[in-house]
Amino acid sequence: MEQKKYWQSFGELNQTTAYQSAAQDEFQEELPFEADDKGLLEVKTPRRDFLKYLGFSTAAAAVAASCEIPVTKAIPYVNKPEDVIPGVANYYATTFVQDGEVVPALAKVRDGRPIKIEGNELSPVTLGGTSPRMQASVLDLYDTSRLPYPMANGKEVSTFDAFDKMVAADFARIGNAPVVLLTSSVTSPTTRLVIDQFLGRFPGSRHVTYDAVSYSGMLLANEATYGRRAIPSLNLAAAKVIVGLSSDFLASGINPVEMNRQYGIGRKLNVKNPAMSRHIQFESMMSMTGANADERYHHRPSETGAVALALYAALGGAVTAPALDQRLQQAIQKTAATLTKNRGASIVLAGSNDPNIQIIVNGINELVGANGATINWTSTYNTKQGIDADMVKLVDDMNAGAIGALLIHEANPAYNYYDTKRFSDGLKKVKFAVSFNPKMDETSELCKYVIPDHHYLESWGDAEPKTGFVSLIQPTINPLFKTRQWQDSLLKWSGATNDYLAFFRQYWIGRLGGVPNWDKALQDGVINGGVSTRTVITSPTSSSPDTGRSVNAPQPMVNAGGGRTGFNGASVAQAAAAVGSLKKGGTTELVLYQKVTIGAGQQANNPWLHEAPDPVTKATWDNYAIISPALAKSLFKIDIEKRGDADDYEVHPEKQVIRITANGKVIELPIIIVPGTNPNTIAIALGYGRGTDAAKDGDDDDKRKVQIDKARRNIGKAGGATGKNAFPLVTFNGVTRDYFIPAVNVAEAGYKYKVAQSQTHQTHEGRTEVVLETTLATLMKDPEMFEERREELHKDFAPKTGNFERDATLYPLFPKPGIKWGMSIDLNSCTGCQACVVACIAENNVAVVGKNEVARFHDMHWLRIDRYFSGNLENPSVIFQPMLCQHCDNAPCENVCPVAATMHSSEGINMMAYNRCIGTRYCANNCPYKVRRFNWADYMGADSFPDNQRDEISDASFMMNEDLTRMVLNPDVTVRSRGVMEKCTFCVQRCQDGKLKAKKESRPLKSGENGEFDLKTACQQACPTDAIVFGNVNDKQSAVTRHRADNQDRLFYVIEMLHTLPNVSYLAKVRNNDAIIHLGEGEKQETIGGQQGKQEEGQEGQGQPVNKEPQH
Incomplete structure (x- = not known):
C-alpha cells in the first residue's frame, strides 16, 4: 500500500522552498526594534561604555519615577455576606441560551465578578459539555458597547418610570391597531x-417567531409527514450508522453541544467496547462535521x-432514482447497504431548509427504522x-401600515433578514417600535424606543430546550448598566403588579411542590433530580438550599404528547415529484453556512471567538469565499x-478577492482554497459584516470610514465592520428561506485582501509521528498493529538493557513519587469544535492580539487544534489534533534558558517564572512541539507599551x-507583559x-476514580465529547491511567523518538470504514513533514504529484 502523507498546508504538501525556509525559522520576523533600528545595530560602542550608559540611564529613570509602588488599600466588609469569602470562588447554576443553543451552565464568580463558564454535569441533555460561544459568553457581559440606559428617539431616558409612561402613551395612541411581538424561539x-398575559391585553395581537437561520423546512416537513409541526429528539449515541446530507450538525445544528456529546459517545473505542459508529457524509463544502466523517462524498x-x-430509492422506496454521476451512485448504493444492515440503529440528518428534501429524509428514516430508536417523538x-x-x-402587514406597535427581542431582521430593505421600509410605517436588544444594533437603530435587556448572567429565567428537560437561570452579578429584564417590561405594560422574579418564583414553587x-x-x-458533585450556591436573594429532597420533573411545555402519529407516505411521493422537477444548478453554485465560533453573528463583538481559528480553514477575524483547488486553478x-x-498563495496573508453576483446582489470576499470542496461550489460564512450594510464595495473611502466608525461604535470594536454580511444573498422560494443559490456569477475583483490564517504557524518541520491513524477493520484484524513501531523505537534508544526511559538520556532518572500530572487525548473523540481553545483563553488570561498580529505569527493561544489533511486534493481525509505544552520529563526548553525561567516541578509540570524571563526565546527555538508563545507587545495593557504600537495592535486588543x-480576568493567573514567554501550565492554579x-x-486526591474529580483542566472540563482526560498518572485508579491502559493498542506520544518523555499522550485516530491498511515489512505510516514527496532542487513550479488514494 502506498504510504500516507499528512499535511497542514499546500506548501507542506509540495515541500516548497518558501515552506522549508519558513519552517527553519522559529520566528517569522525580527524584533520590532531590529526591523527599524535606524542604524542602532551598526553603532560600534564598546561593551563597557554601553553598560555604563545603560546603568546611568536606568538610575536616572528610577529617580525620576521615585520608584514608589502605588499604595492600594483593602477595605473589609462591615457586614460580610455569608456566601462571600475573599479569594474563594462561588459557583452559580444558570443556563446559556442563544439562537437555539440551550446549555445548562455553572458560572464561576470571584469577589462578585463572573469570570468563567462551565457546563453543568447534572444536565442529562449536555452532561457538562460546552461550546466555544458558551465559553466566550462571559466576555459579552463586560462588553463596553452594550447600551448603558434606555433610549427614546436616540436620547437617554433617565428613569424606567419615565420610559414606561412614554410607551404607555403610545400604546393608548394606537387604539385597536394590532401589537406584534417579534422574538427568536x-x-x-x-x-x-408572560407573553400570553401581555398579548391578552391587546385584541388582535400576535407573537411572531423569527430565527436568524431558519429550520422552517424541517418543521413543515414533519407536519406533512407526521402531523406535528415539531422537531423530535435525536439520539446519536444509539446510532451505529449516522448519515449526514449537507448537515453540519456538530457545528451549527439543533443544540450542537448535545449533538457533540452524543456523537462522542458513539466514537469511544477501547478493548471493552471494540465497536464505534460509522459516519457517512454527503456535502458540498468541507464542513467541521464532514471533516469528522469516516466516509465523505461531495x-x-x-x-x-x-x-x-436516490438514497430513498436504493432503500426500496417507490420512487424513480434520479441520474447522478457514477461516483455518487456507487456511494449511495454502498450507504444504502450499510443502513439496511443496521436497521433500527441508524439515522439520517439533512441540513437543507427545503421541506421536500426533509420529507424524503423522513421517508428514509422510516425505511431504516430510526423512529422510536434514534429518533424520539415523546x-x-x-x-x-x-x-x-x-x-x-x-x-x-408592516408595509401595508397594518401594525400599530412592534416589540422586538433577540431578533435583528434589519441585519439578517433576506430582504432587509423591505423590512426597514415596513418598520417606518409601524406607528412605534420597541427594541429590547442589548445593543444599538441594525434593528434597534430603526426603533423609536430601546430598552436594553439584561445579560443572561444578570437575569432570572428558565429554559426548556426539549420537552421534559428544564434548566434554570439565575443572576450572578447585579446589572452593570441601567438595563431591565424584558419580561419585566412586558409585565409592567400589561398592567401586572408583580415583577418577573416574583412571577417566575411563584410559578416554580407551585410546580415543584414547595x-x-x-x-x-x-x-x-x-x-431532573440528582445530587450535585460540586459546591454550588444559590443566588443571594434565595433561601438556603435543602439538599434532602428530590425534585419532581415538570410537565412538558409545548409540543406535548406521546409518540409520533402515523407516517404519511403520500407526502414522500409528492416531495419526490417536486425535487425531481427542480432545475439543475449553473456552472458555479453558492452555499451559505455558519461557523462553529461566530454562528449567526449574535456574538460578533467577541474577540475570543474571532481569534479562535476556524477548524477547517484555520482563518481568524474574517469571513471569506471557500473555493476548491479546481476553481482556484480555472x-x-x-x-x-x-x-x-x-508559495504565492500561501506565504503571504494577502489573498485574491473574488466578486460573486447572486440574484442581482454583489459581494466581494478573499478566497480560501480548501481541499474537499466541490469544484463547482463556493461557500461563505454568515454572521459577519455587522453594522456595515451601507458601506458597500465601491463606495468612496470617506463614506466607508464613516460607516465603519459607526459600526464599531454601535456593534463594538471587535465585531463592527469585520467581514462581509452574506445574509442578503439568502433567497425566499415562497415557502422557506434558501441558503444555497443554484447559479452565481464569479469574477476576479482585481485586488487582494489580508486574511489572518494560522495553519502555517508552529509547524513540525522534518518531524515524524505527529499523528497516527488506522481503520476499525485493520485494528480488529491486528490489535497490536502499532506494537512493532513501539518496540523498534525503544530498541533504537536502549538496545542493550531495554530500559527506554532510563538509558535513552544523558541525564539521571529522578524518582517521581506522589502526584505526577498527565493528560491523554483521544483523537477519535475530538471534533475540532474549539471549545477547549476558548476555555483556555478564559481561564488563563490569554491575550487577544488582533488580526494584524495573527497574520504576523503572533497569536498567543496556549492550546491549538492542528488540522491535518491526508489523501488526494479532491476529497482528502481530515484529522484534528489538540496540541499544547507536552510537559516533557526531558524538556528541551529547560536546558537552554539562560536564567532558568522555565523549570520542572516535582509533580511533572513544566513551569514558567514570568518575572525571571528575559525573553531570549531560546526555549521556543528548542521546543519540538512549537507550543510556546512570546509577548511581542503588551497586549493586556499592564504598562504603556501599547501606546507605542498603535499601528501594530488592533482595536480588538485595546478592547x-x-x-x-478587564473584570473578566482570572485573579489566580498572572497577566503577562511584553517580552515574556508563556505556555500551557496544565492549569496549575x-x-x-x-x-x-x-x-x-x-x-x-480524587483524580477520576468512580467518576469523581477534585479538579479538571479548563480544556478537559469544556470538551463536549470527553476527548481530554487529565489526572495523576501515579494513581493506578485515576481516569488518565485507566484511559491509557484501556487503549494501550492505540496509545502514542508525539515525536516520541526525540525521547522528550512527554506527559501528554494521544490515542490514534480510527476510521470506521472497510479499508484494510497493510503494513508490510519495512513499511510504516508516514505522518507529517517527512521526506516523501520532496522534489529535487531546481524543479520548482513543475508541479508536485499528490498521493493518490481511492476516492471516497
Whole structure:
C-alpha cells in the first residue's frame, strides 16, 4: 500500500522552498526594534561604555519615577455576606441560551465578578459539555458597547418610570391597531406565560417567531409527514450508522453541544467496547462535521435533493432514482447497504431548509427504522420554532401600515433578514417600535424606543430546550448598566403588579411542590433530580438550599404528547415529484453556512471567538469565499500543486478577492482554497459584516470610514465592520428561506485582501509521528498493529538493557513519587469544535492580539487544534489534533534558558517564572512541539507599551485593556507583559486548588476514580465529547491511567523518538470504514513533514504529484 502523507498546508504538501525556509525559522520576523533600528545595530560602542550608559540611564529613570509602588488599600466588609469569602470562588447554576443553543451552565464568580463558564454535569441533555460561544459568553457581559440606559428617539431616558409612561402613551395612541411581538424561539415556560398575559391585553395581537437561520423546512416537513409541526429528539449515541446530507450538525445544528456529546459517545473505542459508529457524509463544502466523517462524498448544492431521493430509492422506496454521476451512485448504493444492515440503529440528518428534501429524509428514516430508536417523538425540541411564512406576512402587514406597535427581542431582521430593505421600509410605517436588544444594533437603530435587556448572567429565567428537560437561570452579578429584564417590561405594560422574579418564583414553587424543592432546583440548575458533585450556591436573594429532597420533573411545555402519529407516505411521493422537477444548478453554485465560533453573528463583538481559528480553514477575524483547488486553478490561475503557485498563495496573508453576483446582489470576499470542496461550489460564512450594510464595495473611502466608525461604535470594536454580511444573498422560494443559490456569477475583483490564517504557524518541520491513524477493520484484524513501531523505537534508544526511559538520556532518572500530572487525548473523540481553545483563553488570561498580529505569527493561544489533511486534493481525509505544552520529563526548553525561567516541578509540570524571563526565546527555538508563545507587545495593557504600537495592535486588543472588560480576568493567573514567554501550565492554579480541597478533607486526591474529580483542566472540563482526560498518572485508579491502559493498542506520544518523555499522550485516530491498511515489512505510516514527496532542487513550479488514494 502506498504510504500516507499528512499535511497542514499546500506548501507542506509540495515541500516548497518558501515552506522549508519558513519552517527553519522559529520566528517569522525580527524584533520590532531590529526591523527599524535606524542604524542602532551598526553603532560600534564598546561593551563597557554601553553598560555604563545603560546603568546611568536606568538610575536616572528610577529617580525620576521615585520608584514608589502605588499604595492600594483593602477595605473589609462591615457586614460580610455569608456566601462571600475573599479569594474563594462561588459557583452559580444558570443556563446559556442563544439562537437555539440551550446549555445548562455553572458560572464561576470571584469577589462578585463572573469570570468563567462551565457546563453543568447534572444536565442529562449536555452532561457538562460546552461550546466555544458558551465559553466566550462571559466576555459579552463586560462588553463596553452594550447600551448603558434606555433610549427614546436616540436620547437617554433617565428613569424606567419615565420610559414606561412614554410607551404607555403610545400604546393608548394606537387604539385597536394590532401589537406584534417579534422574538427568536422562546424556550422559557414562564416567558411564554408572560407573553400570553401581555398579548391578552391587546385584541388582535400576535407573537411572531423569527430565527436568524431558519429550520422552517424541517418543521413543515414533519407536519406533512407526521402531523406535528415539531422537531423530535435525536439520539446519536444509539446510532451505529449516522448519515449526514449537507448537515453540519456538530457545528451549527439543533443544540450542537448535545449533538457533540452524543456523537462522542458513539466514537469511544477501547478493548471493552471494540465497536464505534460509522459516519457517512454527503456535502458540498468541507464542513467541521464532514471533516469528522469516516466516509465523505461531495456533490453540488443543487444535488442535495437528488442524493436524498436516490438514497430513498436504493432503500426500496417507490420512487424513480434520479441520474447522478457514477461516483455518487456507487456511494449511495454502498450507504444504502450499510443502513439496511443496521436497521433500527441508524439515522439520517439533512441540513437543507427545503421541506421536500426533509420529507424524503423522513421517508428514509422510516425505511431504516430510526423512529422510536434514534429518533424520539415523546420529547420534541422547543428551539428553532420560526416559520418563514409568518415573518413574510408580518413584513407585508408592516408595509401595508397594518401594525400599530412592534416589540422586538433577540431578533435583528434589519441585519439578517433576506430582504432587509423591505423590512426597514415596513418598520417606518409601524406607528412605534420597541427594541429590547442589548445593543444599538441594525434593528434597534430603526426603533423609536430601546430598552436594553439584561445579560443572561444578570437575569432570572428558565429554559426548556426539549420537552421534559428544564434548566434554570439565575443572576450572578447585579446589572452593570441601567438595563431591565424584558419580561419585566412586558409585565409592567400589561398592567401586572408583580415583577418577573416574583412571577417566575411563584410559578416554580407551585410546580415543584414547595420552597425546599424550589431551592434544590435552583441549586442544581436543572429540574431532573440528582445530587450535585460540586459546591454550588444559590443566588443571594434565595433561601438556603435543602439538599434532602428530590425534585419532581415538570410537565412538558409545548409540543406535548406521546409518540409520533402515523407516517404519511403520500407526502414522500409528492416531495419526490417536486425535487425531481427542480432545475439543475449553473456552472458555479453558492452555499451559505455558519461557523462553529461566530454562528449567526449574535456574538460578533467577541474577540475570543474571532481569534479562535476556524477548524477547517484555520482563518481568524474574517469571513471569506471557500473555493476548491479546481476553481482556484480555472479562475485565478493558481495551481496549488505547483511549488511557485503554492508559495504565492500561501506565504503571504494577502489573498485574491473574488466578486460573486447572486440574484442581482454583489459581494466581494478573499478566497480560501480548501481541499474537499466541490469544484463547482463556493461557500461563505454568515454572521459577519455587522453594522456595515451601507458601506458597500465601491463606495468612496470617506463614506466607508464613516460607516465603519459607526459600526464599531454601535456593534463594538471587535465585531463592527469585520467581514462581509452574506445574509442578503439568502433567497425566499415562497415557502422557506434558501441558503444555497443554484447559479452565481464569479469574477476576479482585481485586488487582494489580508486574511489572518494560522495553519502555517508552529509547524513540525522534518518531524515524524505527529499523528497516527488506522481503520476499525485493520485494528480488529491486528490489535497490536502499532506494537512493532513501539518496540523498534525503544530498541533504537536502549538496545542493550531495554530500559527506554532510563538509558535513552544523558541525564539521571529522578524518582517521581506522589502526584505526577498527565493528560491523554483521544483523537477519535475530538471534533475540532474549539471549545477547549476558548476555555483556555478564559481561564488563563490569554491575550487577544488582533488580526494584524495573527497574520504576523503572533497569536498567543496556549492550546491549538492542528488540522491535518491526508489523501488526494479532491476529497482528502481530515484529522484534528489538540496540541499544547507536552510537559516533557526531558524538556528541551529547560536546558537552554539562560536564567532558568522555565523549570520542572516535582509533580511533572513544566513551569514558567514570568518575572525571571528575559525573553531570549531560546526555549521556543528548542521546543519540538512549537507550543510556546512570546509577548511581542503588551497586549493586556499592564504598562504603556501599547501606546507605542498603535499601528501594530488592533482595536480588538485595546478592547481587552478597558477597565470594564478587564473584570473578566482570572485573579489566580498572572497577566503577562511584553517580552515574556508563556505556555500551557496544565492549569496549575486548578491543580493547587484541588490538592488543597483534598488536604482540608484529609483524604487522597480524587483524580477520576468512580467518576469523581477534585479538579479538571479548563480544556478537559469544556470538551463536549470527553476527548481530554487529565489526572495523576501515579494513581493506578485515576481516569488518565485507566484511559491509557484501556487503549494501550492505540496509545502514542508525539515525536516520541526525540525521547522528550512527554506527559501528554494521544490515542490514534480510527476510521470506521472497510479499508484494510497493510503494513508490510519495512513499511510504516508516514505522518507529517517527512521526506516523501520532496522534489529535487531546481524543479520548482513543475508541479508536485499528490498521493493518490481511492476516492471516497
